[in-house]
Amino acid sequence: MIAVLNRLVGLIEDRLADEIDIAGLASSLGTTEYHLRRMFSSLAGMPLSEYIRRRRMAVAAADVLGDGELLSIAVRYGYGSTEAFGRAFRGVHGVSPGEVRRHGGPLRTQPQLRFRLTVEGSTPMDTRIIERPAFRLVGHSARVPLIHRGANPHIQAHIASLPAAEHIRLKAMSDSEPAGLLQVSADVEPDYTEGSELTYLHGVAVGETTPVPEDLTTIEVPAGTWAVFRTSGPYPASLQSTWATTATDWFPSNPWRLRPGPSIVAVLDRAADFSTATCELWLPVERA
Structure with missing residues (x-):
C-alpha cells in the first residue's frame, strides 16, 4: 500500500492543472477509491482532496x-473565475493572489508527500478474519460529526438520551455476531474528514429473518469478509489507537483492503465507569 500511495502522489503531481479522476487512478493502481482515500487520510493526516487543493495552490503560487493574467492562471488550475481561484488561494495561503503579487508573500508551501513504512511490529495485533452471511444492524441512530481523538460528546449525548429499559430491550434482541450492544459508524465519507457527518447507531446485530420493531433504524449488511481486531486498555484511547494502527501497520502488511460498509465496535467488557474496556473492532474488508 505504501508503494501505491507514493505512485498516487506522483500521478497527482503530473495532473495538478487538470481534473483528477481519483476513481480512475485507483483502478489503474489496482485498488479501490474507497480504500485509497481511507488509507491516504489515515497516513497523511489530511483528506486526499485537501492535499490536492494545497498542492495546486502551492504550485499556482509560482x-x-x-x-501572467490572474484569470488565465485561474482557468489553468480548473477555476472558472478569479474570484473562485482567489478564495481557494486565500484558503491555503491566508492572503489573496493580488497581495502575493504585490508583496511576494507570505506563502504556505505544501511539500509533495512521500510515504515510508516504519517497521516496528513490537506489539502483535490480535486479529481474526471471518466470513459472515448477510445480517442487520438495528437500533437508535443519529447524525453526528466525526471526531478522531477522545470521546465524542454527540455520541455520548445520543446514548444518554436512551432510557435504561431501551438498552435492555436492544440487548435482548441480539441474536447474531457481533454479539451484544454495538457502536456502529455508517455512511462515513471515504476521506474520513474530521468534522464530517456520519450515521451513528447504538444497537445490535440480528439475522435477516429476525422481526424488527418499527421504531428502530435498520442497516442492511450484505454477506462479506470482516477483519476483527481485539483491544484492551483505557477507553476510548486504546480503541482509537488500534483503529489508527490498522492503517499504519496492519493494512500495509496484509493482503486486505477496506470495502464500503459500516464499522462496528463491540464492547466485550468494561470498568463500571467505562475508563477501561475490552473491545472488538469489526472492519469490512476484501482481498487486495
Whole structure:
C-alpha cells in the first residue's frame, strides 16, 4: 500500500492543472477509491482532496508571482473565475493572489508527500478474519460529526438520551455476531474528514429473518469478509489507537483492503465507569 500511495502522489503531481479522476487512478493502481482515500487520510493526516487543493495552490503560487493574467492562471488550475481561484488561494495561503503579487508573500508551501513504512511490529495485533452471511444492524441512530481523538460528546449525548429499559430491550434482541450492544459508524465519507457527518447507531446485530420493531433504524449488511481486531486498555484511547494502527501497520502488511460498509465496535467488557474496556473492532474488508 505504501508503494501505491507514493505512485498516487506522483500521478497527482503530473495532473495538478487538470481534473483528477481519483476513481480512475485507483483502478489503474489496482485498488479501490474507497480504500485509497481511507488509507491516504489515515497516513497523511489530511483528506486526499485537501492535499490536492494545497498542492495546486502551492504550485499556482509560482504562477501568481509571474506576469501572467490572474484569470488565465485561474482557468489553468480548473477555476472558472478569479474570484473562485482567489478564495481557494486565500484558503491555503491566508492572503489573496493580488497581495502575493504585490508583496511576494507570505506563502504556505505544501511539500509533495512521500510515504515510508516504519517497521516496528513490537506489539502483535490480535486479529481474526471471518466470513459472515448477510445480517442487520438495528437500533437508535443519529447524525453526528466525526471526531478522531477522545470521546465524542454527540455520541455520548445520543446514548444518554436512551432510557435504561431501551438498552435492555436492544440487548435482548441480539441474536447474531457481533454479539451484544454495538457502536456502529455508517455512511462515513471515504476521506474520513474530521468534522464530517456520519450515521451513528447504538444497537445490535440480528439475522435477516429476525422481526424488527418499527421504531428502530435498520442497516442492511450484505454477506462479506470482516477483519476483527481485539483491544484492551483505557477507553476510548486504546480503541482509537488500534483503529489508527490498522492503517499504519496492519493494512500495509496484509493482503486486505477496506470495502464500503459500516464499522462496528463491540464492547466485550468494561470498568463500571467505562475508563477501561475490552473491545472488538469489526472492519469490512476484501482481498487486495
